[in-house]
Amino acid sequence: MPHLGVNIDHVATIRQARKTNEPDPVWAAALAELGGADCITLHLREDRRHIQDRDLEVMRQTVKVKLNLELATEADVVDIACRVKPDQATLVPERREEVTTEGGLDVVSHEASVAKAIGQLRDAGISISLFLDPEPKQIEMAAKLGAEAVELHTGQYALHGGAEQEKELTRLIQAAEQIHAAGMQVLAGHGLTYTNVQPIAQIPEMAELNIGHSIVSRAVFVGFRDAVAEMKRLVAL
């Protein structure tokens, strides 16, 4: 039964729509924990479109479960991570023009910059996860780079239905086996919802799922604590 990581980025998206101080993602994180979250995830983007530096700094003091920071390998945000010290850092790709993350980090093409960021984060005592597409060569490089975990990008699985989704699920199952065999923890996330999460949760090697947008969407109608509790129950089935 995988753990549940709750990504609270899009609570901050609503706040930033008016550049005000509510809804506060710090409150969402507390309610997520009360709803059964095993991890709180937040993405400090270079363009600060949602999560702000203050959110990370306060959550470091208030979150009682694992704190997972998603970040690009850019020097300034790596420096912030090394100062604040989340429990885990998940290296992700970023493009300012993107609406949301479009794929996994290409650690094969960017081995040097990824290795540099990993070295700095590891020296700060932070555990490393790499956000990757289910590609064998990317997973091999993750093991070479010494990552503790790989978070599989489930965006393609979530985007499609029918035979195409089945094909993506098979890729994810095979990638999970490869990650586990290489001695790394298997995580997954992006685009997972109350209707598509269970086949991913049932992958035998799956240790943790990171889910955000769907939980925040459901929380608008049922409240954050209940939205998390509902997802926790689904993931445990």
Ligand SMILES: CC(=O)[C@@H](O)[C@H](O)COP(=O)(O)O
């Ligand atoms: C890496 C990933 O899949 C998401 O957690 C990421 O946070 C997406 O970025 P937005 O939250 O800005 O959509």
Ligand SMILES: NCC(=O)COP(=O)(O)O
């Ligand atoms: N890394 C995936 C994540 O944290 C949440 O992604 P989403 O559920 O908001 O698409």
